[in-house]
Amino acid sequence: MKKTNLSDYNPAEVPSGRDYRVGIVVAEWNREITDALAQGAIDTLREHGVEEENIQLVHVPGSFELTTGADLMLSNDEELDAVICIGCVIQGDTRHFDFICEAVSQGVTNVALKHEKPVIFSVLTTNDMQQAQDRAGGKHGNKGVEGAVTALKMIKLKKELES
Ligand code: RBF
Secondary structure, three states: OOOOOOOOOOOHHOOOOEEEEEEEEEEEOHHHHHHHHHHHHHHHHHHHOHHHHHHEEEOOOOOHHHHHHHHHHHHOOOOEEEEEEEEEEEEEEEEEHHHHHHHHHHHHHHHHHHHHHEEEHHHHEEHHHHHHHHHEEEEEEHHHHHHHHHHHHHHHHHHHHHH
């Protein structure tokens, strides 16, 4: 199968984020990667009209803590419309990779359902650093960009269904 740059999207299909408030929680592990993903997400939110003061950025130690971070953000600010979770878990010699990936993916789902808000999974789970670099502004795009686009689309969907 041909590998495409999945960060190529049609900007016309992305809702305006002018009145949206978005949280971003970023893991400090593999920070070279997670900072690039966070920047991609912030730039994309700004390009689609989200005001700078309506973007809240916090850091947590590792990807395992992303769901707690998202939960705390949503509990402390009822006006937040969505949270984007950004991390990078790289396969090592032990089974930690599996436990962390399983906990974060399930945890993101649980936090979203608990708060009834979109919580976006922008966590790279790769075999090595090269695969992570390829997806953090490299040849396969930037998954932070995709996370921001997903957040905007999901916020719009929630608002449409509620109106
Ligand atoms: N956190 C990450 O975000 N990415 C990793 O690749 C990663 N690898 C880890 C490997 C080991 C052996 C351990 C103990 C932790 C790792 N963590 C990683 C940190 C993890 O997400 C969490 O911060 C700690 O386990 C503390 O709860």
